[in-house]
Amino acid sequence: MSRSIVIGAGMVGLATAWHLQERGVEVTVIDRVGVAAGSSWGNAGWLTPGKTIPLADPSLWTYGPKALLDPDAALHVPFRVDAGLWSFLAQFAAHGTSKAWDRTMADLTPIDKIALAGFDELQAGGVDSWTREGPFVIGFKEEAHSKGFLHEVAGVVRHGQDVPMERLDTPTELAPVLSDAVKVVYRLAGQRFLEPAPYVEALGAAVVARGAQLITGIEVMDVASTRKPVVLLSNGERMEADSVVIATGAWMPKLARKLGVRTRVQAGRGYSFTVETEKPQEHPVYLPYQRIACTPYQGRFRIAGTMEFRRPDEPFQHRRIQAIIEQAREMFTGVDLDDRQDEWVGSRPVTPDGLPLVGATKAPNVYVGGGHGMWGIVLGPVTGKLLAEQIVTGRVDPAIKPFDPLR
Structure with missing residues (x-):
């Protein structure tokens, strides 16, 4: 029996492990902390192919300077001497054009279209956790604030996705948490959400139940x-396998760079916390202008936001939580923003061109899976399936061809 070592126990790594098992491969999963310990834990849990789009767009040239000058901006870049960070930002900014957006969106669309089916396959295969249909509630203070979001949706539709959306006459019909300040509201259908930590933990449990060895710490x-x-562990042990998958998110370069993966992976750190609401909120809420994403989570309401370009292991920046709170306070009612739980920061792996890194490295039988930016949860299962197919059969599915890690 063929044997594979998967490094990283987040959504992408575990989905790859699960699909390798489906193809008869014996799997060992190694993680320096544990299952769902990285950006798989505290994100918004959105399964939204209709919003799985390039991060860099022409609006970057408008709010980019603010990211440097305003520490409370939704996109924040610390002003410091860091050659690697500035190199990434230069490449990232170069993709902030309409032409680059369309090129990247064309490359993302094939995998976006099959992303949700990946969750159905895992559930049918025994992963004991749920995904739930929206609808998603999209809110704005005024008409002008909605133009950027509507333009993005139109771009996704233009590239071939179905993104059902309608304007609501009653703003609080689906979202009683919205305040009177929210005047323009849309209902976005055809998307799903989940509770990310419980889901990834269930996926990990399924992988172990099917015979995998899980090594943490x-x-x-x-x-x-x-x-x-061969992998060399911090305790001095060496482990050999027929194939190795590096799925370590924002930490991927540490292992993959010397294997020919030259595309920079920058930590785009997101923050979240949970609060209580006076009235139950059953549906996800998105405030695009404030860049705040919210989801029902274990009886509470998770509020997530910000994109902070720092090193992945830097300390928690409490000011980023306060920035989200100040943006959210005007937009919500009946939400206790002062009684927060589960305050969290996670490092999402962002590439300059907005495309993941999935496939073979220069080292024989060593692969990478990651670089999904904000979309590792929604694209994780199908990424794992297609990467496992490549590892076992050598076939590269057209949906992941643009993600060649040696590009």
Whole structure:
């Protein structure tokens, strides 16, 4: 029996492990902390192919300067001497054009279209957790604030996705948490959501129940490929396998760069917390102008936001939570923003061109899966399926061809 080592126990790594098992591969999963310990834990849990779009767009040239000058801006870049960060920002900004947006959207569309089916397959295969249909409630203070969002949706539709959306006459019909300040509201259908930590933990449990060895609390220090790939652990142990998958999110470059993966992966850190609401909120809420994404979570309401370009292991910046609160306070009612739980920061792996890194490295039988930016949860299951197919059969599915990690 073929044997594979998957490094990283987030959504992408575990989905890859699950699909390798489907193809008869014996799997060991290694994570330096544990299952769902990184950006898979505290995100908004949105399964929204209709919003799985390039992060860089022409509006970057409008709010980009604010990201440098205003520490409370939704997109924040610390002003510091960091050659790697500035190199990433230069490449990222170069993709902030309409032409680049369309090119990247064309490359994302094929995998967007099959993303939700990946969750149905996992559920049918015994993963004991749920995904739920929206609808999603999209709110704005005024008509002018909605133009950017509507333009994005139109671009997604133009590239071939069905994104059902209608304007609501009663703003609080589906979202009693919205305040009177919210005057323009849309209902977005055809998308789903989940509770990310419980879902990824259920996926991990399924992988273990199917025979995988799960090793946590030990870091992989190096991956080498001679006759067979070998991983070197922080305790000095060496493990050999027929294939190795690096799925370590924002930490991918540490292991993958020397294997020919030159595309920079920058941590785009997001923050979240949960609050109580006076009236139950059953549907996700999105405030695009404030860049705040909210989801029902274990009887509470998770509020997530911000994109902060820092190193992945930097300390929690409480000011970022306060920035989200100040933006949210005017838009919500019956929400206790002062009684917060589960305050969290997670490092999402962002690439300059907005495309993931999925496929073979220069080292024989060593692969990477990651670089999804904000879309690792929604694209994780189908990424794992198509990467497992490539590992076992050598076939590269057209949906992941644009994600070649050696590009």
